[in-house]
Amino acid sequence: MNYIDALLMVSGKALVKGVAATVSTKGSSQKDKVKAVKKGSTSNQTSQSLEKELTDEDAYDQIDQKPQASIIKWMMDQGEIDLAVLAKFLGYKTQSLRNKFSRDSFSIDDFVITAYACDFDLVLKKKGSDASTDRLINPETYLSKDGGRTWNRISELKRKNYAEKRAEYEDLKARLAELEKEYQFETDK
Numbered sequence: 001m002n003y004i005d006a007l008l009m010v011s012g013k014a015l016v017k018g019v020a021a022t023v024s025t026k027g028s029s030q031k032d033k034v035k036a037v038k039k040g041s042t043s044n045q046t047s048q049s050l051e052k053e054l055t056d057e058d059a060y061d062q063i064d065q066k067p068q069a070s071i072i073k074w075m076m077d078q079g080e081i082d083l084a085v086l087a088k089f090l091g092y093k094t095q096s097l098r099n100k101f102s103r104d105s106f107s108i109d110d111f112v113i114t115a116y117a118c119d120f121d122l123v124l125k126k127k128g129s130d131a132s133t134d135r136l137i138n139p140e141t142y143l144s145k146d147g148g149r150t151w152n153r154i155s156e157l158k159r160k161n162y163a164e165k166r167a168e169y170e171d172l173k174a175r176l177a178e179l180e181k182e183y184q185f186e187t188d189k
Contacts, residue, residue, distance in 0.1 A: 066104040079118025
């Protein structure tokens, strides 16, 4: 479990897949509990009871240390995209992207591109208003300000990424057919 997983877990929000940790908190301060979750310590107390014990304010204080990087990492996790792939989408070298994470220095363009790469929609929503006033940020429109070069580059990367995943799927499908034939069993189709 990494730092952002723990922060999202203790904030009471189920934002990260597969977060499961238990920590010992007897006689511990709330900061110690966050550190224990960060380290992945285990004991009797479940993560659910820890979530109830920590307030949202405590969790948000922790997340505020690098809020941009936290959001980007969460999108990467949910979109199942790794650092090298995101670096290609953003037009950076992998080390440069790591530096941006450590400095927490992402531009709005970085957010729009990351959201697109991870299959998210970015929506602006006015507090207390209904969905009719929401504004969807269209990545094609937003990223066309440079004559469409950025949009064309990331669209091509998205197509290549999809083609690679499709080829991997077809390979696995063919391998399954081979195994069915070899071991004489049928899968549910």
